[in-house]
Amino acid sequence: MxxxxxxxxxxxxxxxxxxxxxxFYADGKTYGTPTWVWSVVVDHDLYVRAYNGQNSRWxxxxxxxxxxxxxxxxxxxETVFIDAAGDSVLDSKISAAxxxxxxxxPYLPPMLxxxxxxxxxxxLPR
Numbered sequence: 245m246x247x248x249x250x251x252x253x254x255x256x257x258x259x260x261x262x263x264x265x266x267x268f269y270a271d272g273k274t275y276g277t278p279t280w281v282w283s284v285v286v287d288h289d290l291y292v293r294a295y296n297g298q299n300s301r302w303x304x305x306x307x308x309x310x311x312x313x314x315x316x317x318x319x320x321x322e323t324v325f326i327d328a329a330g331d332s333v334l335d336s337k338i339s340a341a342x343x344x345x346x347x348x349x350p351y352l353p354p355m356l357x358x359x360x361x362x363x364x365x366x367x368l369p370r
Contacts, residue, residue: 247369249290256317258285261345265292265367267305267312267325275313276305282355283316283367284341290316290367291328291338295351297359306365314367321369328366335361 249257264278279302281292294300306312306325314323328334339356346352354360 249288249369251288253317254285254288254290257283257290260317262318263292263314263316265302265306265312265314267302268309269305270308272309272311276302278315282342282346284338284345286334286337286341291341292365292367293338293342293355293360294363294365295355295360297363299359300363303363303365311370324368324370326366326368327364329362329364335364338364 260283263281263283265281266275266278268274269276279300281294281302283290283292285291294303296303298304307327310325312323312325314321328338339361342352342355346355
């Protein structure tokens with residue numbers, strides 16, 4: 245059975261802007277260098293997008309290894325990474341969440357483009 249985030253965790257995640265993602269390296273044991281990413285909560289799930297799309301190293305590791313850890317809301321969590329791109333309804337909801345949370349950032353427009361949208365990752369606790 246897949247674990248889920250608690251309501252309390254999701255509430256903390258919504259307002260946090262300090263997420264670092266560290267998928268495992270190829271050995272499946274060593275955590276990668278933490279990469280700061282934007283995160284949003286949509287429909288009771290946690291999502292991130294790779295700014296450089298599917299060419300991002302952390303994204304490639306996350307999709308290959310499908311596990312690692314994140315640091316968010318001042319805490320570390322062992323995680324599972326799941327490809328979440330390609331569902332147009334979900335993509336739109338995630339884009340809307342990015343627009344709401346990061347509306348004042350000059351980096352927002354690229355996060356809504358094809359590359360990052362195609363590199364959307366759902367993160368679950370492990």
